[in-house]
Amino acid sequence: MVLSQRRYMTDLLTRVRMVDCKPLATPAAVTQSATPSGELFDNPTQYRRIVGALQYLTITRPDLSYSVNHLCQFMHAPTIDHWAMVKRVLQYIKGKLHYGLHLSASPTTSIHAYSDSDWAGCPVDRKSTSGYAVFLGSNLISWLSRKQRTVARSSTEAEYKALADVAAEVTWVVSLLRELGLHTSQPSTLWCDNLGATYLCANPVFHARTKHVEIDYHFVRDKVATGDFKVNFISTKDQLTDIFTKPLPGSRFTALRDKLNVVSH
Incomplete structure (x- = not known):
């Protein structure tokens, strides 16, 4: 089964008069950095x-999550450059109207999740962008891109901090599956490239360099201690959630x- 919003995407392009625009391979340029300054x-x-x-479109298109989240940060005073970034996302959509989120029967119901962060990636306030992807078996069921x-x-x-975000999401997913009688009681696996x-x-041991970290981020350690989660290292080249934290080459x-x-149908 493929979840698609093709008609919605077509209507959106029609609204902006970009039905015949030139398609692009990615929704965000690697070299382009948006700032609040510039001509409004x-x-x-x-x-x-x-x-x-576009926010509504990310329900079935996780590949748009980073770009749309980035654009949402300039709602109060968008500039011409920000509008150009919106048009780039629409040009990407134009070339991928037939894409959607693929769901299929999975041989396993184990939960595994990936988390990543682009440290100090925002040039304005130097805050980091977190991203995660949660899989139930082979199916992507939850994802996030957020500063x-x-x-x-x-x-x-x-x-x-990104691990704490995905740990909270996985805890909720496990709780839901238990209510439905579908949880296997196996520990969930979290993959991190740091x-x-x-x-x-x-x-x-509470290291000196983490004394300033807010207490609420440490609940992930409790989950590991009780055996609910396993946190494993994964190499950066295999990290799926890079797509949620930064612009990438094609x-x-x-x-x-x-x-x-996210596949063609």
């Missing part, structure tokens, strides 16, 4: 409407999009 866009209401419509609330002082802290954050989850973006089960 003369129709901010249109910007907010289109970006709001962190506080500034991280190290990449380990930024990755640890060794420091991986060690921090299993080490009860080949890398396409490879990760395929692994998230």
